Amino acid sequence: MNPEVMTAEEVARYLRRDVREIQRLADRGYLPGRKVAGQWRFARAEIVHWVEAQLPNWNEQQLAHLEGGKEALSDRLVGGLLPEACVAVPLQARTKSSVLAELVQLAERSWRVYDAEAILKAVQAREEMQSTALPGGVAIPHPRRPLPDALGESVIAFGRTFSPIPFGGDRGGLCDLFFLVCCRDDRTHLRVLARLTRLFLQPGFLDNLRQAETAEAALATLAEAEEALT
Incomplete structure (x- = not known):
């Protein structure tokens, strides 16, 4: 079977759900x-x-289950993919397009990026389809x-702009915190999005990121928040 086409059983394993639930949803x-x-x-x-599209509406238990349950508790999933060289506080960008371009440039510093132009085009295309802005002034392009x-290798870049900028989307709008997520496979991609969403739910996490004045401070804030999830 085409690997891009999945059965109900494969979707159930992929999402860590009961196959009967998948069939009911369908x-x-x-x-x-x-x-x-x-x-x-x-x-x-x-x-x-x-x-x-569902992640912002899921609770902590659902997000943790998608992420991998107990087997993922000790992972520094986001911190492990986010080198200090890929953090900018602040970003110099003032527009949505320049934010995306600067984030991809940050990701290049990891030496994990082979084709920055292809990544930028793919990120821009995703934003044209639907904004990745979320409530709380954060976006995950x-x-x-x-x-x-x-x-x-998979890589994350993080940046904070001087002030919020219009980033679009009914759920978001003005954003000043940006996590660029570039993964080599779908499973890692979903795990990272689930982990980030869990972090965003932590009281004070986004405010603490806004107060971080250096890349080192931002990474320390992230590490502390990920540790709290365990």
């Missing part, structure tokens, strides 16, 4: 899919996009699909 029209010879089939890209040919 039957009720909540989960994008179509029936082939009486069996549900799902496009991997559509499932990933569906999860991304990312390509819609993994770009293994453009990356040696």
Whole structure:
């Protein structure tokens, strides 16, 4: 079978859910899919996009389950993918387009990026499809699909602008905190998004990031917050 097409059982394993729940969601029209010879089939890209749209509405337990449950508790998932060289506080950018360009330039400093132009185009295309701005003045720009040919390893870049800028989206709008997420595979991508969403739910986390005046301070804030999740 085409690896970009998934069965209900494969989606259940992928999302760490019961297959009966997946089938119910599909039957009720909540989960994008179509029936082939009486069996549900799902496009991997559509499932990933569906999860991304659901994450802001999920609770801590649901997010932790998607992230990997107990097996992921000790991971410094975000901190491990975010080198100090890829942090800028503040970013010099003043517009959405310049924020995206500067974040990709930051990611290049990790030496994990092979094709910065391809990544920037993919991130811009994802933003045109739907803004990644979230409540709280934070955004998570990312390509819609993994770009293994453009990356040696998964990488995150983080930046804070001097003041909030318009970033679009019904759920967001003005943003000053930005996490660029570039992963080599869908599973890592979803785990990182789930971890970031959990961090955003922590009281004071975003405010503490805004107060960090150096890359070192920002990473220390992140490390403390990730440690608190365990």
